[in-house]
Each structure stands twice: as structure tokens, then as C-alpha cells.
Amino acid sequence: MREFTIGKNDSGQRLDRWLAKNLPLLPAPLAQKYIRLKRVKRNGKGTKRDVRLEAGDVLQLYINDEFFAQPEQENTFFALFQPKLEILYEDEHLMLVNKPAGMVVHADEAEKVNTLINHIQAYLYQNGSWDPREEGAFAPALCNRIDRNTCGIVIAAKSAEALRIMNQKIRDREVEKRYLCVGVGRLTPPAGSLEQYLLKDETRKQVSVHRRPVPGGRTAVTRYRTLATEGPLSLVECELVTGRTHQIRAQLAAAGCPLLGDGKYGQERWNRQYHRRRQALCAWSLTFRFTTDAGVLSGLNGRSWRVPSVDFVKEYFPRVSLSKL
Numbered sequence: 061m062r063e064f065t066i067g068k069n070d071s072g073q074r075l076d077r078w079l080a081k082n083l084p085l086l087p088a089p090l091a092q093k094y095i096r097l098k099r100v101k102r103n104g105k106g107t108k109r110d111v112r113l114e115a116g117d118v119l120q121l122y123i124n125d126e127f128f129a130q131p132e133q134e135n136t137f138f139a140l141f142q143p144k145l146e147i148l149y150e151d152e153h154l155m156l157v158n159k160p161a162g163m164v165v166h167a168d169e170a171e172k173v174n175t176l177i178n179h180i181q182a183y184l185y186q187n188g189s190w191d192p193r194e195e196g197a198f199a200p201a202l203c204n205r206i207d208r209n210t211c212g213i214v215i216a217a218k219s220a221e222a223l224r225i226m227n228q229k230i231r232d233r234e235v236e237k238r239y240l241c242v243g244v245g246r247l248t249p250p251a252g253s254l255e256q257y258l259l260k261d262e263t264r265k266q267v268s269v270h271r272r273p274v275p276g277g278r279t280a281v282t283r284y285r286t287l288a289t290e291g292p293l294s295l296v297e298c299e300l301v302t303g304r305t306h307q308i309r310a311q312l313a314a315a316g317c318p319l320l321g322d323g324k325y326g327q328e329r330w331n332r333q334y335h336r337r338r339q340a341l342c343a344w345s346l347t348f349r350f351t352t353d354a355g356v357l358s359g360l361n362g363r364s365w366r367v368p369s370v371d372f373v374k375e376y377f378p379r380v381s382l383s384k385l
Contacts, residue, residue, distance in 0.1 A: 066117040069198035069220040076109040086127040138185035145179050148365050153222040153356050158367050161211040161338050165202055177202055180216050203227055212343025212367055225355050236347040239298045239308055242340035242372050243317035244330045246294055251285035254311045258304045266324055267306050269314035280304045282311050288377050295377045340372040
């Protein structure tokens with residue numbers, strides 16, 4: 061028999077999912093059988109597979125040793141990796157990090173090492189905030205994502221509780237996200253709302269914009285205001301009401317103001333003229349506006365953060381002061 065005490069980061073998980081993550085060698089059908097036979101006990105009593113575990117619960121597992129994964133040795137990668145982060149805010153529950161343009165948030169087919177989540181996990185591992193050997197199934201995770209070539213604020217949860225709460229707040233639209241971008245052309249009117257439908261092409265990794273509903277299309281709403289103009293360029297602030305793939309890039313292009321440097325939705329002649337290889341887009345402002353209980357994150361309600369400096373604003377709109385926006 062082996063005994064495990066449930067920590068706060070595993071609280072709220074179903075028993076069968078906890079078993080799947082912590083005993084990867086145990087087949088799911090056999091796990092269900094062991095639960096029925098009461099070879100898996102919670103606080104000394106038989107239990108059900110869909111019971112939600114609570115912090116402090118003690119699990120007794122009468123399961124053969126062969127199904128237990130071998131204890132992992134110290135994670136050499138996290139110990140040796142040199143994290144580079146611009147941290148805008150950090151507490152015991154979450155972090156706000158300014159991701160640079162050119163970095164992916166998670167590993168993809170082109171990049172496995174230099175990812176934002178690797179930098180965050182290595183940072184937390186090295187300062188003693190997170191140890192994968194003690195956390196069971198939880199690992200620090202991102203609550204939102206931005207494209208490789210987009211810079212700006214990304215939210216990272218340091219605990220399972222913070223991850224669950226923040227993900228729900230984002231789904232409930234209680235997190236206000238504003239972006240700065242440079243478009244080629246003028247938006248008419250200079251301030252307003254774009255409300256359309258986006259259809260994603262998985263093969264091309266691109267979306268199309270439609271004025272009317274289409275099969276598979278998803279509603280996309282972006283509020284915008286033009287902050288300044290300089291020659292053919294417009295500095296625009298966008299607020300995401302919905303959060304669809306490539307939403308700002310696709311909608312502004314469809315409105316006749318494609319982002320400078322955008323290789324998918326932009327205009328190559330302008331990208332070449334301004335020597336811009338990445339879309340001029342930054343997730344520059346974040347405000348928490350909770351309308352329901354936020355638990356351990358309640359102290360963040362009403363607070364805002366902004367990226368202190370945006371390279372393309374300096375380059376194309378030197379007279380604009382971000383501090384005055």
C-alpha cells in the first residue's frame with residue numbers, strides 16, 4: 061500500500077484524473093476496477109471515480125508496485141536553463157510577464173526550448189517557488205496566449221487554484237485586454253467597433269472575415285480608436301471583446317488598415333518599405349474587472365498594468381507618449 065496526501069494544487073481534481081496523471085502506467089480500465097474493489101481509498105474509505113479531491117485528503121492505494129512511475133531525478137533542464145523575463149507583476153498566485161516579439165509561448169514544430177513557459181518554469185524552479193517533484197500533476201501554466209511575433213502581457217498562474225480562477229475570469233470577460241498596433245491606412249470612422257465572423261482554415265493557419273454568419277464561423281468583436289496618424293500609418297488601440305485567433309490582424313486588414321509587418325494579412329510592399337518583418341502589435345494593457353467572486357485573486361480587482369515601452373511606437377510615432385494615453 062502507498063499513501064498520498066493531496067496538496068492545494070491538486071484540490072478540485074477528479075480522483076480518476078489524479079490517478080491517470082500520477083500513475084501513468086496504470087491502464088484506465090484497471091484503475092476503474094481498483095476503485096470499484098475499494099483498492100483505492102480516500103481517507104480510509106471506499107470512494108467513487110468522479111469524487112473531487114480536497115486539500116488534506118489522504119489516498120491509500122492498494123496497487124501493485126509495477127504501476128507506480130519511478131521517482132524523477134532533479135530536473136536538469138530547469139536547473140541549467142537561464143531564464144530571461146521582464147516581470148511586470150508577481151505574487152504568490154500569478155505573474156504578469158512582458159513577452160518579447162519573436163518568442164513562442166509554448167513549444168511548436170519550430171521551437172522546443174526558447175519558449176515563454178520554459179523561461180517561467182525555470183525561473184520559478186530556480187527561486188524555489190515550484191518543484192515538479194512535489195507538485196504532483198500541476199505545473200505553472202499560461203492563462204492567455206499571444207502570437208510568436210506579437211509582444212506584450214501574458215498571465216501565468218503559479219498554482220492550480222489561480223489557473224482555474226483566471227481561466228474562468230477570461231471566459232467570463234472579466235479581464236480587459238487592450239492592444240496597440242500600427243496599421244497602413246485609415247479606419248473609418250476613426251473610432252468604433254468591428255463585429256464580424258471569423259472562419260479558421262486549419263491547413264493554412266489563417267482566418268477569413270465574414271459579415272454574416274457562416275458554418276464554423278465564430279463571432280469576433282473588437283473595439284478600436286485611432287490615437288495618431290503619421291503619413292500612411294495609423295496608431296490604433298484595440299480592445300478585445302472576444303479573443304479569436306488572429307482577431308485584430310484579420311479584422312483590421314478587412315477594414316482596409318492591415319497591420320504593418322504582417323506577413324499573413326498585411327501588404328508586402330509596405331512591409332518592405334518600412335523594413336518591418338513582424339506585425340506591429342503589442343498586448344500593452346491589462347485590467348482586472350471582476351464582477352463575481354475571485355477567491356485568492358480578489359486583491360487584483362480594479363488594478364491595471366501596462367507595458368512601459370513599445371518599440372514600434374517609438375519608431376513610427378516618436379511624439380506619442382504612452383504615459384499620457
